[in-house]
Amino acid sequence: MSISLDDIQAPIAQEMELFEKKFRTSMKSKVLLLDRIMSYIVKRKGKQMRPMFVFFIAKLFKDNIGEATYRGAALVELLHTATLVHDDVVDDANYRRGFFSVNALWKNKIAVLVGDYLLSKGLLLSLQNDDFEILKIMSNAVREMSEGELLQMEKARRLDITEEVYFDIIRQKTASLIASCCAVGAASAGASADDIEKARLFGEKVGLAFQIKDDLFDYGTAEIGKPVGIDIKEKKMTLPLIFALSKADWLTKRRVIYNVKNNNGNNKRVQEVIDYVKKSGGIEYTVQAMNRFYAEALAILSTFPASPSRTSLEQLIAYTIEREK
Template structure:
């Protein structure tokens, strides 16, 4: 059975470059924010989303700087949603470690999530990646709608199968 490192092998060099760029994309002049983003980077996940970006690019024209920006945008967005989800769900652990809200409280966690989202959006805007920005903005809109629909239906306990699948899709 293949493990994640076996799957990453064809794009290992790109992932290494990505990791450096991803860390750099989170830098701030605010020491607290740098401390928190350093904490996030040290506890990175499997990086499935950047892998999908690199594999998709490699079979459809090749990997370039825009690919790296796309991977960073997707990972920044994903990380922001995880930070926000932990606040919404009152979750104090993420991947076996304390969540941002557990260590720094909800107010800071929400602001960190917002910061990560804005860094990703600015990365796209500053480089004219408007097509990617449109796709990602639509995804964020749908994720937010899905989360709110889930909250609404969980409170009212009237979830049909159709709504259940719509929440999952979003």
């Protein structure tokens, strides 16, 4: 019988429940429109993976979770939600997790202001409680996420992304957030500078493995919910395609890149690219890369003392890496 997310969450179930209440309260506003949007955002939250990482890591250092950890988890959620609201405006996206996005319901101007409000809420939460270390960690993460997004946009025009640039992009865009969650968890529990850095590095490896797993979904490596070929349709260069192109002769490379650049949602062209990547060993190569980061993350985690939280972290990573959708 496979383990469920609820089973994995067991060692921090009480903390997560209390966090929910604290977070809902922190999202309230006297401005009616803002309050309505905040309650909409709170209702449609996802699996809350990020606060889970904060609490699990904090519990590696301290059994009794203090207020600083709750504030750290709230800061993570506030800043992350702000970036998502702004992302939907940038991408002109009407949906997020199957719900209408804030910009779809209230238009771009309001969505940008809501994102700004969430950012300021997070900053004030930390500053009012002198959580300077935690604020520094999260501010770095937001900077990195923005840089990663801009680097991807810069490279996307020419589709000349090397493997090195790809890893730079996903390290900044995706891995930096999970890395900062883990660093925040450690810092909020009073861990040493060395342990905070070790926790951050663990989160970075996990984040890289998670993003590579997501990239594999685009090639339909399992019967999954995500439509196949979305990244190719959006002209995103991911590891399976980058590897396949690195092995191609000049003419093949030109043809594949032409199909990516000019697919215009044409399923036949997208399928041609997918078939080429599979034939060139791009999937196997990418799975190896994912497993390498997964193993490195586990190796770092094993240096922390054994505990229910450490076991849950191992299960959480396995759950995400092995998931089919």
